[in-house]
Every structure is written in C-alpha cells, then in structure tokens.
Amino acid sequence: MTKRNPIGALLISTMLAGPAWAEDVTLTIESWRNDDLAIWQDQIIPAFEAAHPGIKLNFTPSAPAEYNAILNSKLEAGSAGDIITCRPFDASLALFEAGHLADISALDGMSNFSAVAKSGWSTDDASIQYCVPMASVIHGFIYNKDIFAELGLEEPTTEAEFFAALDAIKDDGSYIPMAMGTNDQWEAATMGYNNIGPNYWKGEDGRLALLAGDQKLTDEAWVAPFRQLAKWGDYLGDGYEAQTYPDSQNIFTLGRAAIYPTGSWEISGFNGLADFEMGAFYPPVQAAGDTCYISDHTDIGIGMNAATDNPEAAKTLLNWVGSPEFATIFANALPGFFPLSSAPVTLDDPLAQEFISWRGECESTIRSTYQVLSRGTPNLENETWNASVAVIKGDESPEDAGQRLQKGLASWYEPQQ
Amino acid sequence: MRKHENSPRFRWHIVVFLAPAVLVYTAVMIYPLFNTLRLSFFAEVDQQRVFVGLQNFHRLFGDAIWSNQFWNALGNNLWFFLIHMLVQNPIGIALAAILSHSRLRFAAFYRSAIFIPTILSFVIVGFAWKLILSPIWGIAPGMLDAVGLNSLYAPWLGKEEYALTTLSLVSVWQFVGIPMMLIYAALLSIPEEILEAAEVEGITGLSAFWKIKLPLILPSIGIISILTFVANFNAFDLIYAAQGALAGPDFSTDILGTFLYRTFFGFQLQLGDPHMGSAIASAMFLIILLGVCLYLFGIQSRMRRYQF
Numbered sequence: 022m023t024k025r026n027p028i029g030a031l032l033i034s035t036m037l038a039g040p041a042w043a044e045d046v047t048l049t050i051e052s053w054r055n056d057d058l059a060i061w062q063d064q065i066i067p068a069f070e071a072a073h074p075g076i077k078l079n080f081t082p083s084a085p086a087e088y089n090a091i092l093n094s095k096l097e098a099g100s101a102g103d104i105i106t107c108r109p110f111d112a113s114l115a116l117f118e119a120g121h122l123a124d125i126s127a128l129d130g131m132s133n134f135s136a137v138a139k140s141g142w143s144t145d146d147a148s149i150q151y152c153v154p155m156a157s158v159i160h161g162f163i164y165n166k167d168i169f170a171e172l173g174l175e176e177p178t179t180e181a182e183f184f185a186a187l188d189a190i191k192d193d194g195s196y197i198p199m200a201m202g203t204n205d206q207w208e209a210a211t212m213g214y215n216n217i218g219p220n221y222w223k224g225e226d227g228r229l230a231l232l233a234g235d236q237k238l239t240d241e242a243w244v245a246p247f248r249q250l251a252k253w254g255d256y257l258g259d260g261y262e263a264q265t266y267p268d269s270q271n272i273f274t275l276g277r278a279a280i281y282p283t284g285s286w287e288i289s290g291f292n293g294l295a296d297f298e299m300g301a302f303y304p305p306v307q308a309a310g311d312t313c314y315i316s317d318h319t320d321i322g323i324g325m326n327a328a329t330d331n332p333e334a335a336k337t338l339l340n341w342v343g344s345p346e347f348a349t350i351f352a353n354a355l356p357g358f359f360p361l362s363s364a365p366v367t368l369d370d371p372l373a374q375e376f377i378s379w380r381g382e383c384e385s386t387i388r389s390t391y392q393v394l395s396r397g398t399p400n401l402e403n404e405t406w407n408a409s410v411a412v413i414k415g416d417e418s419p420e421d422a423g424q425r426l427q428k429g430l431a432s433w434y435e436p437q438q
Numbered sequence: 439m440r441k442h443e444n445s446p447r448f449r450w451h452i453v454v455f456l457a458p459a460v461l462v463y464t465a466v467m468i469y470p471l472f473n474t475l476r477l478s479f480f481a482e483v484d485q486q487r488v489f490v491g492l493q494n495f496h497r498l499f500g501d502a503i504w505s506n507q508f509w510n511a512l513g514n515n516l517w518f519f520l521i522h523m524l525v526q527n528p529i530g531i532a533l534a535a536i537l538s539h540s541r542l543r544f545a546a547f548y549r550s551a552i553f554i555p556t557i558l559s560f561v562i563v564g565f566a567w568k569l570i571l572s573p574i575w576g577i578a579p580g581m582l583d584a585v586g587l588n589s590l591y592a593p594w595l596g597k598e599e600y601a602l603t604t605l606s607l608v609s610v611w612q613f614v615g616i617p618m619m620l621i622y623a624a625l626l627s628i629p630e631e632i633l634e635a636a637e638v639e640g641i642t643g644l645s646a647f648w649k650i651k652l653p654l655i656l657p658s659i660g661i662i663s664i665l666t667f668v669a670n671f672n673a674f675d676l677i678y679a680a681q682g683a684l685a686g687p688d689f690s691t692d693i694l695g696t697f698l699y700r701t702f703f704g705f706q707l708q709l710g711d712p713h714m715g716s717a718i719a720s721a722m723f724l725i726i727l728l729g730v731c732l733y734l735f736g737i738q739s740r741m742r743r744y745q746f
Contacts, residue, residue, distance in 0.1 A: 089704070089710075090703060090710075110707070111707065111709060112707075112709065115709060118485065202596075203596065203686075203687065204595065204681075204686065204687070205682060206682075206684055206686050206687075207706070260572075260574065260579075260593035261573075261596070262593045262596025262597055262687065263571065263572065263573055263593030263595040263597075264572075264573065264574060264593075264596070265568070268574050268575070271574075272574060390707070395707035396709075398504070398708075399503055400707060400708040402706055402707040402708075403684065403707070403708055406684065407686075407689075410686070410687065410688070411688060414687075416598075416688070432503065
C-alpha cells in the first residue's frame, strides 16, 4: 500500500507531524539578505529562541535583486511570511499603503530609535511607523594604511589635504590614487555625490530644506559636491569609464589603489580579502574646524505582515529586534551594518569601530535622494547616478547637472515648482 | 442519412496531436501577449486598477520624459539591428560559402567552433566579453599593445560613442553561427546538376557564387533577415548582463528591451509600473508586427521561387 502511494504517505506523515509542532508558534521571516543566512541561524535565532520559548523562527531569504518582486507576489497571494524585512522608503511605504505591513507605532521597542533612524520606515508625516529600523550603513573613505605609510601621508580631514594626498599618490605613480569606476553608475552617486555631499548641504538641514522646497538642486550647496566630483576623474585609474564595482573592490583589496570611496558594508568582505591594514576617514570638510556631516543611511528594517496569524509572537520578535541585545549581536556578526538603536553598542572590529565613532564626531543624515524625492518620473536617484557619472567624466558641467536634476524634480514634485 | 455516413469521419487524431502544442503555446505565449495588450489600457490609481484607455500611450509618446527615452531606445535598437544586418549576415553568408567548398579541410570543426557561441548563455557571453575588454584585467589592451596599436585601445564599454557598437559586435560574434548554418543548409540543397551545367557554360568560382548560388539562397537570406529583426527588437539579455538595467553609459546602450524592463519591474528606487511597462511592450509588439508584415507582403510575396 505505502509503496504504491508514496505521496499519500508523505502527506499523512506531514499531517501527523503537524500537531506535534502546533504548540510552538513558528514565524517565517522574509528577507533579501541571503548573505546573512548563517548569522541568523547560528547566532540570532538561537539567542531569540532561548529567551522566548514557544516561538520558533524560520529565516527564508531570497536573492536581493528578486526580493521585491517575489515578496510582492507572495503578499498578493497571501503566502508571505509573518515577518517582512523592509527596504527603506518608498518600496516599503507602498507595501504599507497596500495594507500588507501592519502599523507598529505603538511598539515599546520604538522608543529606542531617533527620528532620523525611523524616517526610512514611517509615513511622510512621520505619524505611523511600519517597520523597526534594523541597520544602517555609513559612508566614508577606506584607505590602505601601508600605502599611506610608504608615501608618508596622513588621514586627510579637509578638502585641501584630501586633494594634496591624491596628488602625492598620483605623482608617486606606483598606485592608483582612488579606486572607483563609472560603468555601474551607482558608485558615482552613492559613494561620490551622497558621500561627500552632506558636508556641503549641512546634512539634515539641507536635505529637509530640499524636501520642503526651500532649497533647490541648483543652489551652491547642491552643485558644490558635483564640482568636487568633477575633479575626481583625474585620480581614477586608466579606463575607469568601463571599470565596474567588483573591479574597484578588487583593485583596492589587491593593494593597487590607495583610497576607496565607499560605505561600511564593505568591511566584512574586505576583512577577508585585504592582506594590508585598512583605515577609514570621513568625507573631508571644506575648512579645518567645520562640522562634519556623514551619510548614516538607513538600509534594513523589519516589519510585520498585516495578515499574519501570530501577531503577538511577531510583536515579541519586533520588540526584541529593537533591543540593545539584538543590536550587539547583529553589529558584531555583521561589522559594517550598524544598529540604528540609540543604545550604546560595543563593536570588536577596529574598522567598524572607526566608522561608528563618527556618529559621535559628526552629524548624521541619510542619502538625499531616498526619501520622497525618488517617487516620481524622472526618478531623482537614478538621475543623480547619471549626472554624477557625466560630471566625473567631464561630459556635463556641475552647473548643468544641477539644472537638469532640478528641472526633472520640479516637473513632478510640487514643493519644488 | 446516407450522405452523413459517407462523409469522412471527423479526424480526432489531428486534434489530439495538435492539442499539446496549442495548449502550451496558448498558455505561455498567446494568453500573456493579449493580457499585456489589455494591461496597457489600465493604470493604478489609489491601489485600484482602472481603465484609462490610451492614456499610457499618450504619456509614452506625448510626455518628453517618456518619449525621449522611447525614441532613444528605438534609435539604439535600429543601430543594433543595422550592425547585425551589415556585419553578422554578410559574414554568415561568406562563412557558409567557404564552408560549403568541397575542398576545405576540417570544415566540420570550423562549423562547430563558429556555432558554439550561439548555444552559450547571454550571461556568460556578456561577462566574458566584459572581462576581455576590461581596461584593468582584460586581454584586449595587452593584445593591442603587443602589436604596437595600444593607442587604439579605449575602454569601449564605458564610452558613450562606442558602447552600443561594441555590444552589437559582441552579439554578432555570438550569433553569426545561425545565418551561417541556415545558408550552409541552403547551399547544400542546390542540386549539383545546376552547378555542373553552369560550369559547362564557363561559370565557375566566384562568379558561380554571385550568379547561381546567391539568387538561389535569397529566400533563406530573407528568412534570416526577418529572424534577425525579430531577435534584435526583442533583445535585452546581453545589454542587461553587460551594462545593467540602466544601460549605461548615459543610456547609450538602452534598447527597447531594457527600457521595458526598467519600467515594468522598476529599478533601484524607481518602483515598477506594470501598466506603463505593458504600453512599452505593446509598442514593441506593434513595431515587430509592422516589420514582419512589411517583409511578408512587401518582400516575401514578390520573391521568385525556383523549382528543381
């Protein structure tokens, strides 16, 4: 009998197995972070399950590029997991507006987060919060300490020092001054424009003024970063026009380039690849003594499927994600992804420590194009990629780039009209 | 009654044999095609799908933000097609002519070697060529250096003026085996008698190719042209694998396929818009339909067929 009907046997065995597990609530977590699978299974899930008997976690990540599409179709079909990892800003806002993400503003753990940290996952008026902020990435420059020592260079703190260092490396000729290419476009905007920009537009002040329509992309504060980018082209390697992001990573970790404009997410990968000591400095300020501003960009949040069968258990998990305990585990397991909670966290990785220490020295902001401004067509983020590349290559003047972006933004964003 | 009995029995086996193909084709091709056409007449307003008639098309062709992108993609697509027609197909025909030469040694080896790239995945071809042409790790700069032509090297894939042509040539390299194979088969099917008769008349060598073989393979060249047209206007994979969905630098390699992908599925912070995407897909469908109709009624029907 059983031999003739293996599928039936399987079904029966699942039915028998089902009740045995029914006492425990199992929460399924949707995520695009398949890189983190081992960390969840070995560290985060055991820590949570030990503290909360009766709740089991099942982490089911999918490929980053496919996550949004897969998640949307699962939510439409009602087969999505209880817990949903949230992309920042509009992708998650759309899910909330479609009724897929639950309102979790009342959660206790929310009190651990600052307004900037929460901005990635709240409605435009900041009244409703639908995801718990989980991690951010900080922008800056990583450099090769050996090359700096060899050439007798110091960490630059002002723009003049920064370009003096680049000139020194270029004159020496043994190394590429800065590893960045324009082929994939996003580096030019993310590691270029949005990395150095906050120093000019004064972080949140400028960003919120732009959102409110009080500043324009043609203002000096928004054109000046382009002016600096226009000078970068001379310091990038030969053929940087066709250099891709993995090319840049390899050039730097192989020790062929001295400075790498980047973000903290590289730390864990680079630790395993580079056999030299790495240091980091924040975007150099215009004049010595100026306040520094860093892009401390909200990147990962976690929320609750509005259709979950286990809302209480899900809230327990979300509260725990907001706790200092989770922040410590997560930050040390993934150096470079920094917890957003205000609670102090100790980090073991020296490079990650360097990055997170800037939070004390500088003012934090997020990438200027992410909140609201990339909602329309043309999309400001994608336009900024294009403009940053054109400026670095010298195809477009900084002023023209600013004008083009402003024109595109004003075509659909009312406060800018 | 008698008449009924005499009429041929309904031939069920025809239905049975056709059914799998018809069902599969309907499910995976015809239904999605018509559903896409249908979707292009809708838009999403406040989480609701509403019928908007031709508004999406009006936006696509009337709004400069959309129409500039569309015409840019269409222009690039035409250039992509032109390079295939001017480079891929003549080379394919020449290769077939050489291969069909009876005294060529290792013909089978060359045939397979030239055909193999065709069966490679776009992703492999895209990445392999990206590496070959890479200014950092690539062998292209080194090879040009070795023959003293280093000054000719440029980071082609990163330069607006060269990127699309470079990618078109990569695609030509990949697919030159298809016209070669089709023409090769057509050349083999030319009866020996005709060639011998021509030889008796004193037509040999190159002039035999131009005067006898080429006219006889014209229908095959027509088929190849239309296959190239359809494939090129549906192309997407190679550009996506080599340059990403933004089809850089500065949209200089953006073709209709990548434009459709970006719009339909969204990209980075740009959320997907299935309805505008469907409008672009419908426009693509109409362009291809128009091209195929022009070919069928304008060229195919006038083509002379030779009966042997």
